[in-house]
Amino acid sequence: MAGRIAAVSIVDAIAADLRTRIFEGDLAPGRTLTEADVASAYEVARPTAKAAIEKIVVEGLLERGAHKTARVVELGPDAVRDVYLARAYLESEVLRRLAGSRTVPQEAAEANGEIADLERGMPLDIVEPDMRFHLSLIDAVGNERISRMYRSLVGEVRLCMVRVQSLELLDTSLIHDEHQRILEHLEAGRADEAAALLDEHLGRARDRLVAAMGESAPARD
Amino acid sequence: MAGRIAAVSIVDAIAADLRTRIFEGDLAPGRTLTEADVASAYEVARPTAKAAIEKIVVEGLLERGAHKTARVVELGPDAVRDVYLARAYLESEVLRRLAGSRTVPQEAAEANGEIADLERGMPLDIVEPDMRFHLSLIDAVGNERISRMYRSLVGEVRLCMVRVQSLELLDTSLIHDEHQRILEHLEAGRADEAAALLDEHLGRARDRLVAAMGESAPARD
DNA sequence: CAAGAAATATTGTCTAGCAAGTACACATGT
DNA sequence: ACATGTGTACTTGCTAGACAATATTTCTTG
Structure with a gap:
């Protein structure tokens, strides 16, 4: 290495x-x-x-x-929506491309393996491998500029992940399963399905986080 | 203003x-x-x-x-391909979204108007309004993070534009016309057509620039 | 109690300098 | 002649302390 x-x-x-x-x-x-x-x-x-x-x-x-x-920074509901939307823009296009060349990044599979091994009860431990899963997909395109664009978002993405897990809004096994299915779509070259599943994956996290934030603190910024 | x-x-x-x-x-x-x-x-x-x-x-x-x-920096052919591909990723998605809401950014139309007014013979003068045209489309989505991602690319995009114009690889009127047709697609809500035209628009610039570079200096980095 | 003025805190930039790393030419040995 | 070491000059990383300009807070006063 x-x-x-x-x-x-x-x-x-x-x-x-x-x-x-x-x-x-x-x-x-x-x-x-x-x-x-x-x-x-x-x-x-x-x-x-x-x-x-x-x-x-x-x-x-x-x-x-x-x-x-x-x-x-204090991420309000609108900022959270922005972050997830921006992710979806880039990541879904990336998945289409990877599916086109039937590329399944080794590192993404490994990262998802670590997610499977997690104990229940330590939800925050998922953040690091989850982040690595998504980053390795981006980097697998091999385009330095696309990686750089995503890097400018990574800090806020991670903040959102931490909040989702702190509030226990998503089950670890669900995240693992969806990642796994995304990788299978890539291997089979099913571009549209991979992109659609990613949209669902991100959309659910976004919706639950926004909803949870809306209850505790009203949207304003 | x-x-x-x-x-x-x-x-x-x-x-x-x-x-x-x-x-x-x-x-x-x-x-x-x-x-x-x-x-x-x-x-x-x-x-x-x-x-x-x-x-x-x-x-x-x-x-x-x-x-x-x-x-x-010295942008080689591979770097140029990366830049245009990264642009296409973001901008085509942005156009789909703008077409969905039938949004035609005022500033983009103005910028393209300036391109129409240009004299022939000063090809470099197109760079500034051309850049503004594309930037205003990105910003029109109203997503701060997407704008920030694009900003991380803008320097290199501009470098590419300068080279395209210095080598006189694209006619001013062609750029203007294609911009205009993109805006018309947006107004009519034709998402796929807008995205496809953009891909053509960027793809041609990229191909001609790469070809011109390949002649003078062989691809290596 | 509100508006203005003084005091304080914080940032922007400067000068000066040492330590550490890099690059390139040179010398040495084989 | 070639590879390997050595040395010197150049450049960057970081520090210390200082001063001016701008924000913020506190205090005073009408």
């Missing part, structure tokens, strides 16, 4: 940790993060902290305007 | 100028740009220059590895 080791810069390491803390809810939505906070927390100079914050801003997990303090 | 003026940071201003110079060929593909070069050229501190360079790197117009000097 290539790329086992990697020398990461301090900025990247801090950005990675901030990302993780946002996903884990350690940094709650709406929480503000000043450059000085980050700098002192990681014991680095302020410009270094600034660079890490700006990286996360580009990913869409933090937001800030000029001269304003960065803030952890 | 909103947003006429904007207070831009020094970093943004430098990034914008670098971008322009890359599009205009003032900074030729393959040319290296050190942080110190940029800093002294614009008379700013090196960290400021660094930030500007990093912005352009994420846009895909410059590339650099850790501890390596930034370099203006």
